Amino acid sequence: MRTAIIDLGTNTFHLLIVEGTATLYKSSIPAKIGMGGISQGVISEEGIQRALGVLKGFREVIDNQSVALENVFATGTSAIRNAGNKEEFIERVLDETGIKIKVISGDEEAELICLGVKQAMSIPETSMIMDIGGGSVEFIICNDEKIFWKQSFEIGGQRLMDKFMKSDPISMRSVQMMDDFFREKLLPLANACHQYAPKVLIGSSGSFDTLIDMQYMKEKGQLPASDEVAFEYSLPEFYWAYDELIFKNHAERMQIPGMIELRVDMIVVAMCLIRFIIQTLEIQRIRVSSYALKEGIMAKVLG
Numbered sequence: 001m002r003t004a005i006i007d008l009g010t011n012t013f014h015l016l017i018v019e020g021t022a023t024l025y026k027s028s029i030p031a032k033i034g035m036g037g038i039s040q041g042v043i044s045e046e047g048i049q050r051a052l053g054v055l056k057g058f059r060e061v062i063d064n065q066s067v068a069l070e071n072v073f074a075t076g077t078s079a080i081r082n083a084g085n086k087e088e089f090i091e092r093v094l095d096e097t098g099i100k101i102k103v104i105s106g107d108e109e110a111e112l113i114c115l116g117v118k119q120a121m122s123i124p125e126t127s128m129i130m131d132i133g134g135g136s137v138e139f140i141i142c143n144d145e146k147i148f149w150k151q152s153f154e155i156g157g158q159r160l161m162d163k164f165m166k167s168d169p170i171s172m173r174s175v176q177m178m179d180d181f182f183r184e185k186l187l188p189l190a191n192a193c194h195q196y197a198p199k200v201l202i203g204s205s206g207s208f209d210t211l212i213d214m215q216y217m218k219e220k221g222q223l224p225a226s227d228e229v230a231f232e233y234s235l236p237e238f239y240w241a242y243d244e245l246i247f248k249n250h251a252e253r254m255q256i257p258g259m260i261e262l263r264v265d266m267i268v269v270a271m272c273l274i275r276f277i278i279q280t281l282e283i284q285r286i287r288v289s290s291y292a293l294k295e296g297i298m299a300k301v302l303g
Helices: 045-064 086-097 106-120 157-164 172-185 187-196 207-220 235-246 250-254 266-280 293-302
Strands: 002-008 012-019 022-030 072-076 101-103 127-132 137-142 147-153 200-204 230-233 285-289
Touching: 002 045, 002 293, 012 045, 012 293, 022 045, 045 086, 072 086, 072 293, 086 101, 106 127, 106 137, 106 147, 106 200, 106 285, 106 293, 127 266, 137 187, 147 187, 157 172, 157 266, 172 187, 172 266, 200 207, 200 266, 207 230, 207 235, 207 266, 207 285, 235 266, 235 285
Parallel strands: 002 072, 072 101, 127 200, 200 285
Antiparallel strands: 002 012, 012 022, 127 137, 137 147, 230 285
C-alpha cells in the first residue's frame, strides 16, 4: 500500500510517499503560512494562497504516484492550530485540493517528533529532543524506553523573527532580550531538566539539518548522503556556526556553503535559542536527527 504523509509546518510543507519500507518520493517546499499573520493569530490571505499553491502541486504528485486519497495523512501544526481562521483554511484546502487536514495538539506533535527521531537513532541515555518549527518548539525528555516529559512552546522561528529580529544582522540588544524571553517562557523546561538532568541534546530536522550541511560542506566539500539520518555534532562546531550566522547579514549568510534560502533568516533566531539551551541547561553533547514529525506520523500510520 502506498501512503502519503503531508506535514503542514508554519514555514515549510513536507511530502513523504512510501510503499512498505521504501521511500518513493520526498519533498520540502516553503509555504510560509506564518508570515504576515502568525503574530496576529491568523493565516493571511497571501499565506492561504501560498499553501494552496504548494498543496495543489503535492496533489499532482500524489495522483502521479497512484496514492489513494484515503491513504493521504495531512497534519496541521502550530500556525494552523492557533489561527482564528483555522476552519476556513481547512475547508478551502479540502475544496480546492481534496486534501483533508487533521490538526494536532502540541502534545501530540511532541510525541510524534519523538517517534520520528527514534526511527533515525537509538536513545540509550536520557536525552532532550528539540524541534524548532516556525510556529512552535517542542522539547521531549526521553530515552529508548519512555518519554519522561514533553511540552510544546509557541516560540517558533517565525514568531521570534517577528518579535526580535528588527535589524539584519541582528543587534546584540535583541539577542539579550531574546535570552530574557527564553528564561521566562521556558521555566517549565528548566524545572524538568533539573528533575531529569539530560546532558544530550538531540536536534531534529530544520535548522539542525542546515548546521550539519554547513559542517559537511566545510569539512568534506559535499552534503551528507541522503540515507545518512543520524549525526554527532560537536559543541565547538556549534559555536563556530553561531559566530558565522549571528554577525552576518542575509546576503553574507547566503554565501555560506550549505545554507539554503528557506532557512537563511530564521536560522539566526534558532541559533540564539539553541545557544541559550546549551548554556543554561549545561548540555555536553549534541546529536542531530534528520527525521522528525513526518517520519513519526509514518511510523504511527504503518504501525
